[in-house]
Amino acid sequence: MRGRVVVRGGRSWLRKYRAASSLNRLCALLIAGLLPACSVIPGSHLSMPAMTWFQKDAASETADIDVNFVAITPGLISEMGAQPRLIEPLSAMQQLQRESELQAYQYRIGRGDTLNITVYEHPELTIPAGSFRSAEEGGNQVGPDGTFYFPYAGMVEALGKTTQEVRNVLVTRLSRVIEQPQVDVKVVGFQSQKVYVSGEVVRPAVVPIKTTPLTLIEAISEVGGLGVLADWRHIQLTRDGIGKQIDLRAILEDGDWRNNVMLRGGDILHIPRNDSQKIYVMGEVRQPSAVLIGRDSVTLTQAIAEAGGIDEAQANARGIFVLRNAEKRVLENGKARYMATVYQLDASSASGFLLANEFHLRPRDVVYITAAPVARWNRLITQLLPSLIFTDQAQGLE
Structure with missing residues (x-):
């Protein structure tokens, strides 16, 4: 497998690399989450001239993985915090339609009522x-x-x-x-129209629909709310055999009331566990592990702390990487191509950890802290990249 790195800020392309041979080793590590860094990247301490790290290669245009390399800086943190809302507010017409739907609701009598x-x-x-x-x-x-x-x-x-x-x-x-x-x-x-609420809630139950409309949020409230391990980003609503995924966090925090749907008799509302919503912390930390994302987001500082902190005797403070979700794209020739982002933090000064405390991680991010000096990061990143593809594919199999 060959790939290239697109460097933020106009720097040259990362030379082509081959990483397929390390995929099995990375898969085993992501599952176990307990092996030290030296067993993850065999030969990662090999000498490599710094001058050969970044160079353009025409053959990399056909690579399977494209990587955008980004330094974590105050400007990046500010840019991430200032990103526009992905969810547009309801227009006046949409709001009127929603209110009309709720006002027009009338309970229809059914068998058993x-x-x-x-x-x-x-x-x-x-x-x-x-x-x-x-x-x-x-x-x-x-x-x-x-x-x-x-x-x-x-x-x-x-x-x-x-x-x-x-x-x-x-x-x-x-x-x-x-x-x-x-x-x-x-x-x-009320016996004829019921909504079935299951999964990670306080009291899984059958919720009857009554004379007032029952919305998704009201149904969850009826069963005592979400459990501690609930994945509120991927709630599954099944209606007439067709499933729909709903992000409850978008409703409550971003005000996206489009997904606060009015439920109907026979609807199945399932709240899964958030076991798959993890961040993998590896390398030169005291306890390599998988960090679970709860209801609140997890920062880079929190993830490292959950793993016992950096091994100061071995870690290179300039080599803290975050490998983010390799997005799969299918080309016209049917070949799969992935786009990943690798963030790098320089924590050699106190300001670095201040930036880490503002850098929010996402599910399936891979945090890796290396002992290798700058000149050897090329080999390290090359061997870690397949883990992004593996975690993405594994998520799709769940």
């Missing part, structure tokens, strides 16, 4: 709830055929109707025996 019907001034037609019987137990249940029986009205079709529509039918039929009947219809038992 229980109705409480009151005919005023005619208590003989009303089944009292009493102290030992709830309104649901004393109500009129809609049968499997979608009908229920009511005195002097006979079998009444209720399936798919609103309470107002059922009331109109009862008034018409009772008018034959009662002068100007005053009728009230309420649903007191």
Whole structure:
């Protein structure tokens, strides 16, 4: 496998490299997360002239991996913090449509629902709830055929109707025996429309849809909220056999209310665990490990601290790298090509760790701290690159 590095700031291209032979070693390390740096990069301390690190190679145009090499500087941190919001606010028309949808919502009666019907001034037609019987137990249940029986009205079709529509039918039929009947219809038992909430929540449960619309956030609140290990970025909503991924964090933190969808009967809402949302910290740290990303983001400083800190006796403070998600692209010839970004931090001064504390990591980032001097980083990065492809492919298999 050959690749090239695009250097930020107009520097020349990184010479071609071959990294396929190290893929299996990197895969094993990412799974175990416990091996020291010397076993990760065999021969990484080989001498290599600094002058041969960056050079343009025409053959690299056909490489399988393109790498954008970026130094972590105050300017980069400022640029990342000033990036425009990826989520545009709802337009006035979209907001109006959403409000209209919620206001127009009406509960449709279904099989198994229980109705409480009151005919005023005619208590003989009303089944009292009493102290030992709830309104649901004393109500009129809609049968499997979608009908229920009511005195002097006979079998009444209720399936798919609103309470107002059922009331109109009862008034018409009772008018034959009662002068100007005053009728009230309420649903007191909701059994026909349910949303199934499973996964990493406090109390997985079946949530009934009632007379007010049930949105995604309300459904999660009904089951006690998210669990500690919930992956709130990849909530799965399945409707009519079709799955949709929803980012709850975008709803709550970025205000993207498009995804706070109104749920329907039969919807399945699954909140997965965030086990796969990890950052891999390797190299010259005291405890190479996989750092789990919780509800809050993790900075580079936090990730290194979780791994026990830098091994000051071995680590090169100028060689702290963050290898970021190799994005897969398919060329016209059908060949796969990857675009990765390698960030490099110089922590030889205190200001470096201040920058690290402002640099936020993403799931599947690989943090590597090397003992190699600058002239040997070329070989190190070359052998680490396949790990980005591996973690990306492994994520797709989960």
